[in-house]
Amino acid sequence: MNNANPSTSAEPMIVFRHVEKWYGSFKALTDINLEVRTGEKIVLCGPSGSGKSTLIRCINHLEPYQKGELLVEGLKVGEDPKIIDAVRREVGMVFQQFNLFPHMTVLENCILAPMRTRKTPREAAVATARRLLDRVKILDQADKYPAQLSGGQQQRVAIARALCMEPKAMLFDEPTSALDPEMVKEVLDTMISLAEEGMTMICVTHEMGFARQVADRVIFMAKGEIIEEAPPEQFFRNPQHKRTQQFLGEILSRH
Amino acid sequence: MGLKEFLFLLRGLQWTVALAAIGFIGGGIAGLFVALARTSANKLLVAVTRGYISVFQGTPLLMQLFVVYYGLALVGLKLDAWVAVAIGFTLHASAYLGEIWRGGIEAVPRGQTEAALALSLRYWSRTKDVVLPQAFKISLPATIGFLVQLIKGTSLAAIVGFTELARAGSIISNQIFEPLVVFGIVGILYFAICWPLSLFGAHLERQFAQGSR
Ligand SMILES: Nc1ncnc2c1ncn2[C@@H]1O[C@H](COP(=O)(O)OP(=O)(O)OP(=O)(O)O)[C@@H](O)[C@H]1O
Ligand SMILES: [Mg+2]
Numbered sequence: 001m002n003n004a005n006p007s008t009s010a011e012p013m014i015v016f017r018h019v020e021k022w023y024g025s026f027k028a029l030t031d032i033n034l035e036v037r038t039g040e041k042i043v044l045c046g047p048s049g050s051g052k053s054t055l056i057r058c059i060n061h062l063e064p065y066q067k068g069e070l071l072v073e074g075l076k077v078g079e080d081p082k083i084i085d086a087v088r089r090e091v092g093m094v095f096q097q098f099n100l101f102p103h104m105t106v107l108e109n110c111i112l113a114p115m116r117t118r119k120t121p122r123e124a125a126v127a128t129a130r131r132l133l134d135r136v137k138i139l140d141q142a143d144k145y146p147a148q149l150s151g152g153q154q155q156r157v158a159i160a161r162a163l164c165m166e167p168k169a170m171l172f173d174e175p176t177s178a179l180d181p182e183m184v185k186e187v188l189d190t191m192i193s194l195a196e197e198g199m200t201m202i203c204v205t206h207e208m209g210f211a212r213q214v215a216d217r218v219i220f221m222a223k224g225e226i227i228e229e230a231p232p233e234q235f236f237r238n239p240q241h242k243r244t245q246q247f248l249g250e251i252l253s254r255h
Numbered sequence: 256m257g258l259k260e261f262l263f264l265l266r267g268l269q270w271t272v273a274l275a276a277i278g279f280i281g282g283g284i285a286g287l288f289v290a291l292a293r294t295s296a297n298k299l300l301v302a303v304t305r306g307y308i309s310v311f312q313g314t315p316l317l318m319q320l321f322v323v324y325y326g327l328a329l330v331g332l333k334l335d336a337w338v339a340v341a342i343g344f345t346l347h348a349s350a351y352l353g354e355i356w357r358g359g360i361e362a363v364p365r366g367q368t369e370a371a372l373a374l375s376l377r378y379w380s381r382t383k384d385v386v387l388p389q390a391f392k393i394s395l396p397a398t399i400g401f402l403v404q405l406i407k408g409t410s411l412a413a414i415v416g417f418t419e420l421a422r423a424g425s426i427i428s429n430q431i432f433e434p435l436v437v438f439g440i441v442g443i444l445y446f447a448i449c450w451p452l453s454l455f456g457a458h459l460e461r462q463f464a465q466g467s468r
Contacts, residue, residue: 060372060373062369062372085375085377088372088373088374088375089375092373095366095370095373097364099364099366099369099370100370101367101384101385103388103389103392112374112384116377116380116384117374117375117376117380161374162374165374165375
């Protein structure tokens with residue numbers, strides 16, 4: 001389905017050009033070049049510490065970068081706080097640890113940002129939130145607090161919360177890594193249905209089944225660099241680099 | 256000791272409560288800004304408030320009241336005892352509450368702020384909607400503990416001639432020469448206010464400990 005995906009257009013939505021990032025004197029990203037087109041689904045994988053989180057966190061400026069440039073819809077993410085705000089409104093993020101607000105109900109979690117940053121009236125925000133909670137199949141839990149939900153349910157709420165901002169792209173940072181195995185599927189199914197609806201997605205994940213099913217491209221990182229980039233078929237069947245082969249061997253033997 | 260004397264003590268108690276309330280409310284408002292400055296990204300604000308907190312935590316409350324009352328009078332600013340004491344307690348409480356709440360703010364997991372940032376919430380919304388409610392909950396037992404200290408600390412206001420409960424006690428005691436009875440009653444009055452608060456604080460602490468299983 002890779003190149004045949006009808007929702008993928010030629011227009012680049014997110015562009016990295018020679019992006020480099022340091023944490024103090026430690027270089028976390030080296031010469032990152034990447035173009036993500038509207039509607040494209042990217043899976044990012046690589047060993048621990050290879051810079052996957054750092055890379056996607058640069059997109060919504062949770063991490064600043066020091067060299068090169070990063071454009072989202074043509075706007076350079078960097079110094080200008082207005083652009084950073086705009087990018088964050090358009091790009092949703094889902095975290096490994098869910099990061100739901102524990103003192104708010106599921107519904108309140110979902111309506112906060114639309115009300116505060118989009119100035120959506122409460123009723124409209126509630127309506128949108130209910131529609132999206134229904135879509136991630138958790139509407140019946142809308143008035144509960146996060147701590148009353150299972151991990152899988154919390155992560156689906158986190159996805160709905162991000163979707164409430166009606167983003168044009170979604171970033172996922174190991175969304176299933178903190179989940180008990182029996183809950184992984186419900187979250188992946190939610191992500192798959194999102195992908196099928198044409199959402200632009202960058203997913204850091206080691207769920208290779210998911211990668212095969214939805215990714216247009218799989219990107220492999222090691223030591224802060226993009227080492228390999230290929231459609232999933234090719235990536236899994238015929239990885240070019242030794243480092244990739246070794247990594248895939250480890251991942252596949254673990255499952 | 257007669258009814259008249261007892262009513263005098265109750266009036267002292269009233270001032271004690273009023274003074275603690277002013278210190279707590281004034282100190283709470285100022286302390287909120289101290290805590291926010293202390294946890295801000297602005298290095299100057301952080302340094303200034305760190306110094307502010309050190310000064311007030313590193314010197315006795317008695318001395319702080321002295322400086323506000325007599326010190327300011329020396330430079331020509333003669334304040335009413337009531338105003339001086341209110342200012343003194345507000346400053347004192349703002350430093351302590353600021354430090355307690357700084358700890359609470361820093362104890363809120365980093366992921367909470369990151370989620371708020373990723374949702375494009377601005378500083379004020381991140382603070383008011385996301386961080387502070389969680390920080391206050393974490394800080395509540397320590398905050399109540401400080402309130403109890405503050406109530407007992409109001410007895411120091413006597414040195415600038417302020418007739419709160421402890422000073423009312425010594426006045427009565429000097430009149431009727433029954434120090435044991437008088438100070439026994441004064442002690443019971445302090446206890447009647449502070450003990451329920453302490454219990455409440457301990458109760459909250461237990462509840463949170465269970466809640467965070
Ligand atoms: N805040 C930080 N300060 C200093 N170094 C950091 C910081 N965050 C990450 N690093 C370092 O940067 C490198 C890349 O980290 P990153 O979290 O992006 O890796 P990752 O690929 O997401 O790994 P994982 O699979 O463990 O999540 C690591 O070596 C990490 O130790
Ligand atoms: Mg990571």
